[in-house]
Amino acid sequence: MKKILLSAFLACFSLTISAQDYEFTTTIDLEATPVISQGNTGTCWSFSASSFLESEIIRLTGKQIDISEMFTVRNTYPKKAWNYVMRQGKAQFSEGGLAHDVMNSVKSHGLVPNSAYSGLKALQERHNHAEMVSVLKAMLDVYIQNPGGKLSSNWKPAIENVLDVYLGKRPESFTYEGKTYTPQSFLEMTKVNPDDYVTLTSFTHQPYYTSFILNIPDNFSNGSFYNVTLDELVAATKNALKTGYTVELDCDVSEATFSAKYAVATIPEENVNSRKDFSAEIRKEKNITAAFRQQEFENYTTTDDHLMHITGMAKDQNGNEYFRVKNSWGSNTERIPNDGHVHMSEAFFKLKTISVMVHKDALPKALRVKLGL
Incomplete structure (x- = not known):
């Protein structure tokens, strides 16, 4: 009888342990600007990379600046349009993009604060690009059909005009904190050098320690990625955070x-088929290998669909480490009743990360040598 009671007690105790909800303690909390919403747009790439640059500006200058996400978006659409037209419509034209598109814009056009270019019209409080993108694509499709028999260059100023109508004309100069800047002189003030940033990924279909163009739909600008092992991808990300780089x-x-x-992202051992079946309950996670990661990428289970900003790390009550990730879906709403951050487990990061962008000085020295940086 005692053995039966003891077994019953242990079973109940085990069930209680397994039914615990996550409790997180932040271990690294690097400086970042407040969470904001990307609204009804597919411009997470600009919101996340702008947040990343805002943290870099804090690190480099001590200044907290609200960077204009829409200035980058406005600069990038003509390049998307060019790609779409030159490929005769056999490419994606959408709201999506990648972090290096922000860096390309910074290098070519500089930076401006949100106060100088919000991308919002009078009385408009929330970004919504659904109509704008539909108009742009419809125009481009007509030009690609070439009804005049010979494609002229008229489509370029036409696209520029539509962007100006919806987002506003880009400022050539502006005043910030009592001083007049151009976008390029403002960039110089922030001390951000777009050439200092590198993108890392980890896939087995390309040799490690080489760079290659990753074939994903949003890589319209053919950006290159450095390929490293999966363990090195995790280690490089942790090293950056531990040395003060987001x-x-x-x-x-x-x-x-x-x-x-x-506010949690994990890869449980058992399959969870819908969000309504998921809770904050602690579950044992899968062991993620490079082979499994590659398989899930090649069968479209892992896709490139969202960009965010890692600003720190945390631990749960069992001592497991998580990345603290700043999202761009807003905060303290019915859908997101928290501060707009997500605690991402190492298993989720290993399986679902497409790439990370970091300052090259944030990389471990041994990895920089392997990559020739």
Whole structure:
């Protein structure tokens, strides 16, 4: 009887332990600007990379500046349009993009604060690009059909005019904190050098320690990625955070186990088929290998669908480490009843990360040598 009672007690105790909800303690909390919403747009790439640059500006200058996400968006659409037209419509034209598109814009056009270019019209409080993108694509499709028999260059100023109508004309100069700047002189003031940033990924279909163009739909600008081992990808990200550098993240958040509501992203051993079946309850996670990661990428289970900003790390009550990730879906709403951050487990990061962008000085020295940086 005692053995039966003891077994029953242990079973109940084990059930209680397994039914615990996550409790996180932040271990690294690097400086970042407040969480804001990207609204009804697919411009997470600009919001996340702008947040990343804002943390870099804090690190480099001590200044907290609200960078204009829409200035970058406005600069990038003509390049998307060019790619779409020159490929005769056999390419994607959408709201999506990647972190290096922000860096390309910074290098070519500089930076401006949000106060100088918000991309919002009078009385408009929330970004909504649905109509604008539909108009742009419809125009481009007509030009590609070439009804005049010979494609002229008229489509270029036409696209520029539409962008000006919806987002506003780009400022040639502006005043910030009592001083007049151009976008390039403002960039110089921030001390950001776009050439200092590198993008890392980890896939087995390309040799390690080389750079290659990753074939994903949003890589319209053919950006290059440095390929490293999966363990090195994790180690490089942790090294950056531990040495004071935040990290830009491109990943897949379509999984039912990515929960903005519960502020957690994990890969449980058992399958979770819908978000309504997921909770903040601690579950044992899968062991993620490079082979499994590659398989899930090649069968479209892992896709490039969202970019965010890693600003720190945390631990749960069992001592497991998580990346603290700043999202761009807002905060303290019915959908997101928290501060707009998500605690991402190492398993989720290994499986669902497409790439990370970091300052090259944030990389471990041994990895920099391997990459020739």
